[in-house]
Amino acid sequence: MMNALPTPLMAICLALVVSTATAADPRSTDADAREVQKVAAATTSEKAAASEWVTIIGKEGASGVTGLGGNLVECQGVKIADDASHLKTIPGVGVVAASRKFAYGDDNNLNSVEHFADCEVVLEFVLGEGCNSGVKLQGRYEIQLYDSWGKEALSGVECGGVYPHWVSAKRGIKYIDEGVAPLRNASKKPGEWQTLRIVFQAPRFNSEGKKVENARFLKVTLNGELVQRDVEVDSPTGNTTDPLPEVEKGPLYLQMDHGAVAFRNVRVKPL
Numbered sequence: 001m002m003n004a005l006p007t008p009l010m011a012i013c014l015a016l017v018v019s020t021a022t023a024a025d026p027r028s029t030d031a032d033a034r035e036v037q038k039v040a041a042a043t044t045s046e047k048a049a050a051s052e053w054v055t056i057i058g059k060e061g062a063s064g065v066t067g068l069g070g071n072l073v074e075c076q077g078v079k080i081a082d083d084a085s086h087l088k089t090i091p092g093v094g095v096v097a098a099s100r101k102f103a104y105g106d107d108n109n110l111n112s113v114e115h116f117a118d119c120e121v122v123l124e125f126v127l128g129e130g131c132n133s134g135v136k137l138q139g140r141y142e143i144q145l146y147d148s149w150g151k152e153a154l155s156g157v158e159c160g161g162v163y164p165h166w167v168s169a170k171r172g173i174k175y176i177d178e179g180v181a182p183l184r185n186a187s188k189k190p191g192e193w194q195t196l197r198i199v200f201q202a203p204r205f206n207s208e209g210k211k212v213e214n215a216r217f218l219k220v221t222l223n224g225e226l227v228q229r230d231v232e233v234d235s236p237t238g239n240t241t242d243p244l245p246e247v248e249k250g251p252l253y254l255q256m257d258h259g260a261v262a263f264r265n266v267r268v269k270p271l
Contacts, residue, residue: 056112056252056266057123061093064114064266066251069107073097078262080191084129087191087260096254097262101131108257111139115249116268117202122195123254123266129190131259134163137200138250140236140243141215143228144179145196145261148187156180159187160196160227162217163237176240182220182227193264197221199271203246211246 056064062074076092078099086100102108116138125145127133133145142163144156156164156179164179188194198220204213220228236243254263 053267053269054112054114054116056110056268057094057096057263058265058267059094062096062110064112065096065110066113068096069109071098071102071108072110072256073099075262078126080128081260084190085131085260087126087128087262089262095262095264096256097260098256099260100128101259102257104257110254110256110263112252112268114268115251116270117249118271119200119202120269120271121198121200121252121267122269124193124195124264126193126262127190128260131190131261132255133258133261134255135196135198136237136253136255137198137215137217138202138247139253140246140250141200141217141233142237142255143196143198143217143220145255146187147190148185149189151185151187154181154185158182158185160185160220160222162228162231162233165235165237165240167239167241173239179237180228180231182222183229184225184227186222186225186227188223194223195221202248205248215246 054064062068068074073089074093075089075095075097077090077095078087078097081088087097089097089099096110098108121135123135125133127145127147130147134142135145136142144159144161144163146157146159148159151158154161156162158181160182162180164175164177166173166175199218201216201218203211203215206212215233217228217231217233219226236246252268
């Protein structure tokens with residue numbers, strides 16, 4: 001009877017046997033290597049895709065904004081108040097909310113830290129009854145957010161519309177065009193979370209800084225339904241008497257001074 005090999009020596013012998021067997025079947029080695037490479041490539045691709053998105057408001061909070069005004073609340077969630085034009089906030093992080101309408105002004109709005117040219121924007125929002133908000137690409141070109149639940153007559157001031165140009169009037173403002181109405185009313189009820197997705201093409205400039213191509217909303221969906229397709233915007237929407245100059249890159253702007261509104265899961269992917 002052969003004496004048993006010491007345990008360390010036995011381990012070495014087994015390793016040599018496995019190594020020899022693998023070398024004897026190179027096809028197995030190649031297949032294993034290809035499978036490892038395939039998994040590694042898929043993992044790298046997933047990580048790269050995830051890293052392309054810039055988080056403005058995420059589960060960890062509003063890390064991508066320049067600051068929160070005193071009237072804005074960072075919270076975990078919101079629900080409609082007894083006065084349906086207001087929102088109640090739930091303590092925590094992940095959501096930025098304006099519980100009611102505040103005075104107009106930049107202190108009550110949000111700007112992203114990073115500036116973007118061509119990009120895709122995905123976000124969720126909720127509105128109080130009768131409330132108004134907006135998402136401005138480069139701080140200049142606005143997709144309107146509004147309580148448009150159940151409305152049949154649509155214009156650029158309804159949810160999903162490209163906002164009109166206007167001038168100051170004795171009482172408020174006067175629209176000088178109609179903007180671009182959404183293709184359909186895809187709005188949900190006040191107090192319900194809604195999803196907006198925008199694919200935006202920034203204006204183009206030549207080497208001398210002259211604009212040679214207008215900005216475009218290539219595609220906008222609201223709650224999964226197409227509301228805008230390939231809409232050219234020849235100048236910043238809103239006030240035509242004092243418009244911001246058009247630029248190659250600008251911040252994502254979330255309007256929060258026109259009524260009760262909250263945002264969450266706000267992300268931008270440069271294209």
